[in-house]
Amino acid sequence: MNFSKRSPFVKEIMFERIYPSKIILPMKMHYGVPAIPAVNVGDYVRIGQCVGVPEKGSFSVPVHSGISGKVSDISEIVLPNGIITPAVTIVNDMKRTRLDSVKPRSGFKISATETIGIIRAAGICGMGGEGIPTSAKLSRARTEAVKEFLVNCLQSEPYSTCDLVAITEYPDYVVLGSCACARAVGASKLVFLISENRKEQRKALANSIDKIKDDFKDLEFDIKLFRERFPQGYYRLVARALYGKNLSLGETLEKSCHAVLFNCSTMLACWEALSDNIPMMSRIVSVTGDASGGHNMLVPVGTPVSEILANAQDIKNGSDRIVWGNCLTGIEIRDPEHTPIVKTTSVISVIRRAEVPKTPCIHCGLCSECCPMNLSPNTIYEMLNQGLRQKASEEGARECIACGSCSYVCPAGINLTTSIASFAGEGRIIEVNSLLDNSSAGDRMFEDYVASYVGETSLLEDYSDGNENISKKSPDSITLPFERDKEV
Numbered sequence: 001m002n003f004s005k006r007s008p009f010v011k012e013i014m015f016e017r018i019y020p021s022k023i024i025l026p027m028k029m030h031y032g033v034p035a036i037p038a039v040n041v042g043d044y045v046r047i048g049q050c051v052g053v054p055e056k057g058s059f060s061v062p063v064h065s066g067i068s069g070k071v072s073d074i075s076e077i078v079l080p081n082g083i084i085t086p087a088v089t090i091v092n093d094m095k096r097t098r099l100d101s102v103k104p105r106s107g108f109k110i111s112a113t114e115t116i117g118i119i120r121a122a123g124i125c126g127m128g129g130e131g132i133p134t135s136a137k138l139s140r141a142r143t144e145a146v147k148e149f150l151v152n153c154l155q156s157e158p159y160s161t162c163d164l165v166a167i168t169e170y171p172d173y174v175v176l177g178s179c180a181c182a183r184a185v186g187a188s189k190l191v192f193l194i195s196e197n198r199k200e201q202r203k204a205l206a207n208s209i210d211k212i213k214d215d216f217k218d219l220e221f222d223i224k225l226f227r228e229r230f231p232q233g234y235y236r237l238v239a240r241a242l243y244g245k246n247l248s249l250g251e252t253l254e255k256s257c258h259a260v261l262f263n264c265s266t267m268l269a270c271w272e273a274l275s276d277n278i279p280m281m282s283r284i285v286s287v288t289g290d291a292s293g294g295h296n297m298l299v300p301v302g303t304p305v306s307e308i309l310a311n312a313q314d315i316k317n318g319s320d321r322i323v324w325g326n327c328l329t330g331i332e333i334r335d336p337e338h339t340p341i342v343k344t345t346s347v348i349s350v351i352r353r354a355e356v357p358k359t360p361c362i363h364c365g366l367c368s369e370c371c372p373m374n375l376s377p378n379t380i381y382e383m384l385n386q387g388l389r390q391k392a393s394e395e396g397a398r399e400c401i402a403c404g405s406c407s408y409v410c411p412a413g414i415n416l417t418t419s420i421a422s423f424a425g426e427g428r429i430i431e432v433n434s435l436l437d438n439s440s441a442g443d444r445m446f447e448d449y450v451a452s453y454v455g456e457t458s459l460l461e462d463y464s465d466g467n468e469n470i471s472k473k474s475p476d477s478i479t480l481p482f483e484r485d486k487e488v
């Protein structure tokens with residue numbers, strides 16, 4: 001496959017699907033410190049422009065605009081998950097003017113360090129979960145010398161299909177992003193995890209692997225099939241399924257299994273940044289639920305939920321519940337006009353309002369039966385209600401992965417998940433914080449670029465300027481097949 005023959009700007013269509021009248025860009029859409037607005041009210045911004053930069057030395061990623069237009073407001077907003085963050089509002093001029101730098105790169109060699117640096121400069125964070133900066137996770141995997149690079153294609157939340165659409169529509173991008181990142185961390189095996197029922201996506205991945213495997217002879221490829229069930233894909237469940245290990249809280253896949261796990265849409269975003277110089281400014285969002293026929297839309301990050309819903313013609317009933325996230329773990333929102341989708345919003349669920357009569361626990365045992373971590377949610381819930389936190393901990397409460405299944409099945413309408421998951425979440429913060437301790441060459445290089453950031457320039461543009469010199473010096477060069485006839 002000759003990648004130089006691809007259309008000159010393959011993602012142009014991305015900006016066409018939903019082109020909102022404005023975007024509200026929170027400076028904190030990732031795990032870490034908020035970025036700092038790098039524009040002022042009245043400034044004109046273009047597609048791909050960096051409008052929020054991380055403070056030097058902070059654990060953060062930049063924020064970019066997916067539309068062109070004028071900055072109309074910079075103020076604090078509260079996201080549905082309670083995060084208070086500065087946000088930059090941009091009013092669309094509908095001219096779709098993009099930065100000159102947002103275009104495919106020509107053939108070049110980049111080092112593993114630069115790969116990680118570009119991914120950080122592109123503002124990429126995990127698109128399937130807590131939004132951990134991808135560069136930090138890659139750096140940690142590299143430090144831990146992981147052997148297996150796992151790509152999570154197991155989207156299992158009810159109704160959500162955005163990851164599967166990403167695979168069907170852009171399989172080469174998903175596979176190439178995975179190859180580039182696997183090389184950057186020094187893994188020798190690349191494994192795609194996917195449900196056995198997803199035949200179309202399995203075929204798409206297999207075809208793409210066939211096309212590029214000769215360019216990545218140092219990597220062994222595999223596709224591992226999983227049963228279709230919810231939840232799947234959480235790293236501790238994957239550790240159990242693939243390596244037979246029950247990771248305790250605080251244990252990582254990297255240390256315990258010599259593997260690292262990334263979401264497939266994140267890999268797509270990485271290849272967009274590496275190949276086409278596109279920062280993370282849009283994403284595929286599922287708009288779905290029992291009150292919607294099911295849509296997948298390419299949406300600029302920051303698009304208000306109301307504008308997304310306006311494009312889903314089958315959503316008519318104003319009394320339906322609008323949920324920011326999936327129907328099991330998402331958060332109901334009341335003000336879709338002022339609530340944007342963020343980098344981690346994979347789904348907007350539209351659910352018929354059904355009142356479940358609330359009764360005391362009838363000890364049916366359904367919550368225990370469905371819990372993927374083999375917990376007794378009703379017992380833990382009672383303990384937490386009585387303030388018995390130590391006992392709840394001994395009962396395994398910290399193992400809860402917030403899947404929402406127990407609340408969903410409970411015939412008594414008890415919201416078990418909220419109290420158990422928030423108790424477990426206190427522990428999870430410690431786990432994610434371990435990433436902060438891993439300073440890396442990629443991160444340091446990125447900070448230098450941030451320090452030299454000036455005015456209206458895209459961080460990605462700056463990065464590509466210095467690219468060639470750095471790669472000549474770098475001892476850890478890898479070659480990516482951007483232009484097969486030139487470099488591979």
Ligand code: SF4
Nearest residue numbers: 371400401403404406
């Ligand atoms: S939310 Fe937690 S306790 Fe409930 S089923 Fe999922 S893992 Fe188990």
Ligand code: SF4
Nearest residue numbers: 361362364365367410
């Ligand atoms: S599912 Fe609900 S009613 Fe049944 S045991 Fe669990 S908490 Fe009690």
